[in-house]
Structures are given as C-alpha cells and as structure tokens.
Amino acid sequence: MGHGGNIIEELKVDHREVEAMFDKINALPLGDPRRREVADEFTIELVRHSVAEEMYLYPAVRERVAGGEAMADKELEDHSTVEGLLKKLEGMDVKRSEFDTLVAGIITEVTGHVADEENRLFPALAAACTPAQLDELGEKIRSAKDRAPTRPHPAAPSTPPMNKILAPGAGLVDRARDMLSGRGRS
Numbered sequence: 001m002g003h004g005g006n007i008i009e010e011l012k013v014d015h016r017e018v019e020a021m022f023d024k025i026n027a028l029p030l031g032d033p034r035r036r037e038v039a040d041e042f043t044i045e046l047v048r049h050s051v052a053e054e055m056y057l058y059p060a061v062r063e064r065v066a067g068g069e070a071m072a073d074k075e076l077e078d079h080s081t082v083e084g085l086l087k088k089l090e091g092m093d094v095k096r097s098e099f100d101t102l103v104a105g106i107i108t109e110v111t112g113h114v115a116d117e118e119n120r121l122f123p124a125l126a127a128a129c130t131p132a133q134l135d136e137l138g139e140k141i142r143s144a145k146d147r148a149p150t151r152p153h154p155a156a157p158s159t160p161p162m163n164k165i166l167a168p169g170a171g172l173v174d175r176a177r178d179m180l181s182g183r184g185r186s
C-alpha cells in the first residue's frame with residue numbers, strides 16, 4: 001500500500017512500519033505463537049520493501065550519486081544478509097530458542113541498515129535529484145510494492161494472492177520475492 005510522497009518519504013514510512021512490527025514481536029512473550037504471525041508479517045514487508053528498493057532506489061543511486069555504486073553494493077549486501085536470516089526464520093519453530101536469536105539478529109541488521117539509508121543514502125540521493133525526479137521514483141516504488149498486499153492478516157490467506165504466499169511450508173521469502181519481482185512468472 002502506498003503512502004504518497006516522494007521516494008524518500010515513502011521508504012521512511014515503510015521503515016517506521018517495520019519498526020512497529022519489531023516492537024510488536026518484542027512485546028509478545030517468548031514462544032507465543034503470535035510471534036510466528038508477526039514474523040511472517042515482517043518477512044513479507046521486508047521482502048516487499050527490499051524488492052522495491054532494488055528495482056528503483058539502488059539503480060537511481062548508482063546513476064545519480066557520486067560514489068553511488070559502492071553505496072548501492074553495500075545496501076544490497078545488507079539485504080542479502082537479512083534475507084538469509086529471514087529464510088532461516090521461516091522454517092523455525094517459534095518454541096525454539098533459535099527463533100528468538102534469529103529475530104534479534106534480524107532486528108539488529110535491519111535497524112543498522114535503516115539508519116545507514118536514512119543518514120547517508122537518502123540525503124545523498126536528495127541532493128542529486130530534483131524534487132520532480134524524487135516524486136517520480138516515489139510513484140514507481142509504490143507501484144512495485146502494490147503487487148502484493150502489505151499485511152498478512154489471519155483473515156487474508158483465503159484471498160489470493162496472499163493464500164499463495166502463506167501456503168504452509170518453507171519458502172515464504174522466495175515466494176514473496178517471486179510474486180513481487182515477477183521472477184518465475186510465466
């Protein structure tokens with residue numbers, strides 16, 4: 001779901017939403033099955049956000065920002081670290097202590113990544129683009145993200161395409177990414 005505004009405003013709202021999901025999971029007792037639901041929720045949101053950034057933010061940074069290649073490479077590396085952790089988490093029993101260790105690791109990684117983007121990458125992009133260019137990128141990001149619903153809700157799995165993403169079994173990260181990026185679409 002789009003929030004309106006330019007690419008930086010749009011992505012910052014995503015960041016705040018993910019942080020709210022982290023607060024939500026941290027507020028639940030360890031082993032509580034609702035932690036699994038929140039984990040699935042932030043997994044889909046993080047994949048959705050990552051795909052949108054990879055499609056439009058990093059190419060723009062590479063093209064317009066001096067030193068943008070190195071910045072974009074670093075952010076992509078962060079994404080693949082987080083995605084590796086999310087993949088481990090998707091098959092993990094909520095009752096196991098590894099579940100909690102993975103959640104803590106994901107929160108640390110994502111929090112660092114968000115701070116880096118907001119403090120370094122976004123200001124550099126803002127300085128290198130006109131307001132109209134930032135607005136246009138915001139539109140593109142919104143349409144990329146709109147390819148999948150934001151929040152898997154207990155009521156949602158009966159409705160396609162969320163039922164496909166949340167079908168039982170491992171592979172949530174890959175299924176969400178395929179759906180959003182159009183990868184493997186025939």
Ligand SMILES: [Fe+2]
Nearest residue numbers: 011053114117
């Ligand atoms: Fe981001």
